[in-house]
Amino acid sequence: MRSAEHGSFSQAARRLSLTPATVSRNVAMLERNLGVRLFHRSTRRLTLTEAGESFRLAIAANLENIQAAIIGIATEGGEPAGTLKVSLPPTFGATHILPLLPGFLARYPRIRPEWHFENRRVDLVAEGYDAAIGGGFDLSPSIVARTLAPAHIIPVASSRYMEGRVPPTDPSDLAALNGIVMRSPGTGRIRQWTLRDASGREIPATLPESIIVNDPAAMREAALLDLGVAMLAVPDALPALDAGRLVRLIPRWYADAGAITLYYANRTLLPAKTRVFIDWIAEAFRERRLAERFAGSLA
Template sequence: MANLESFVRSAEAGSFSEAARRLSLTPAAVSRNVAMLERNLGVRLFHRSTRSLTLTEAGEAFRLGVADHLTGLQAAIAAAATDGGEPAGVLKVSLPPLLGTTHILPLLPGFLARYPRIRPDWHFETRPVDLIAEGYDAAIGGGFDLTPGIIARTLAPAHIVAVASPAYLAGRPLPADPGGLASLDGIVMRARRTGRVRQWTMRDVAGNEMAAPLRDTLVLNEPAAMRDAAVLGLGVAMLAVPDVLPELEAGRLVRLLPRWYADAGAISLYYASRALLPAKTRVFIEWVMEAFAAQHLAERLAGSLGESSRKASPR
C-alpha cells in the first residue's frame, strides 16, 4: 500500500520531495517505494531527470486506474489491519498549539489505554492543512476550506474575549464597552499572512456591535506569547477563550467586558468522508466528541454565555 500511495502522491505533486512532505516520509523513501512498485509491475512509471518528474505513458494509464480507488483501498486496509477488530495504526492529526496542548493532549492517556495499538502522530501547527493531500486522518481547528470529501463536526464556538491580569487592572478604570479599550495598553497580534495588526469587532448577546480599538503597545505573532504577556501584566489581549480558559478559571487573568465577545467562527473536528472510515479515525472522533460533551467544553468555551464560572470584572 505504501508503494501505491507514494506513486499517486508523486504523480499529483510532480516531485518525490513534495510527495514525501505530504506523506511525512523522506524523499529517498518515496523514491524507493516507487522503484519497488515499478519492479513489481515490470514497467517504468516515471521519466526522471534532475529537474523534473513526469509520468510515462504506462504510468499515466496506471495512475488513472488506481487514483480513484486509493482512498477505498486505504480504508479497507486500515479496517482489516486489526487484531480481533481492535483499532490500530498511525493516527496523524493536526491541532492548534494552545488548544491542542490544553484541551486535546490531556485526552491522550485514556485514549491510548483504551486503544493501545494506535500510534499517535500529532502535529501542533497554526496552518489549515490539506487533509487528503497531506495524509492527515483528522484535524482540529477553524478556518478550514470544506472542499469536497471533507466533513466538519463542530466542537465549540471560537469566541475572542478581552483579558488582562488583576495586577494590570488594579487602580485602572474599567471600560464600560469595547470602545473604552482604547485607553488601555494593548497586546496585539500581527497576522502572519498580511503582516497587519489584527483588529476585532465585538458584539453582545443582544446583537449590538462595536469596534475594539486596542493600541498596539506590544505586538506579538503567537497566541501563547500574548497570553503569557497578559499574565505578566503587560496589558490587555484579545484571545480565544480556549487559549485562556485555565488562566480565567484560576484567576491569573480577568475577562474584561464579560457581556462582549468577537465571533471567529467555530472550532471543528475535520476528517475525510469515506464509505469505510478507518477504525483508528472513527474511535478518535468518537473519543473527542464524547470528551467535549462530558466536560461541557462547548459551554465553557463560549464567550457569549457570561461569566458564571469565571472571575471577571462586573461590567
C-alpha cells in the same frame, strides 16, 4: 500517486511523513511487481511514462477506498490500529486535546499518534492527515466538518495591570488601556475585533497597538506579564482565568470568530483509528461541557 502529483520523491516523502529513500524504494518495488517503468527519472524531476500515466488514471478514482479497505482489513480482530496523523492549533491542542491522549491510548493501544501542533490550515487529503481541529478550513466535498464548540474572543488582562485603572464598562473604553495585539502572519494586518453582547449590540473594540506579536500564545504571556489587554480565544485564556492570573474585562461582551471544528476526510470506509478518535473527542467535549465553557456569551 503523490510522487506523480509533485514530480519528486522528496516532495512526496514530505507530504507522507516518510523518507525520500522509502518512497523511492517502494515505487521501485511496485515497478518490479508490475514489470513496467512508471517514471522517467532525472536529476531535476520525475515524469510519468506512458504506462505510468495509464496506471495513474486507472487507480485514481478508487485510491481512497483501496487505502481504507487495506486499513480496515489489516486491523486484527477489528481493533483500531495504525498511525493517527492529526493537525492541532498549538495552544488549544496542548491545553485541551493533549490531556485526552493517555485515556485514548489506554483504550486503543495499537494506535500510534502523530500529532502536528501548527498554526495553519492543512490540506487533509493531499498531506495525508486523518483529522484536523481548528477553524476556517476549506469545506470541499471530500471534507466533513463536525462543530465542537464556539470560537469566542474576549478581552483579558492581569489583575495587577488593572490595579488603579478604571475598569472598562463597554468595548469603546478599551481604547484607554494598553493593547497587546496580533499581526496576522497571513495578511500582515493588525486584527481588531467588534464585540457583541447578549442583546445583539455591537461596538468596535479598538485596542491601541502598544505591543504587537504574531502568535496568540505570546499575547497571553504578555498579558500575564502585566503589559496590557489582549483579545484571546476563551479556550486559550481559560486556564489563566480559572487560576485567577487573568481577569475578564467587560463580561458578556465577546467577538464571534466562528467555531472550533473537527475535520476529517469524507470516505465511504472511514478507518477505524479515525472513527474512534472522532468519537473520543466528541464525547470528551460533551462530558466536560466544553462548548458551554468556551462560550464567551455565557460568562
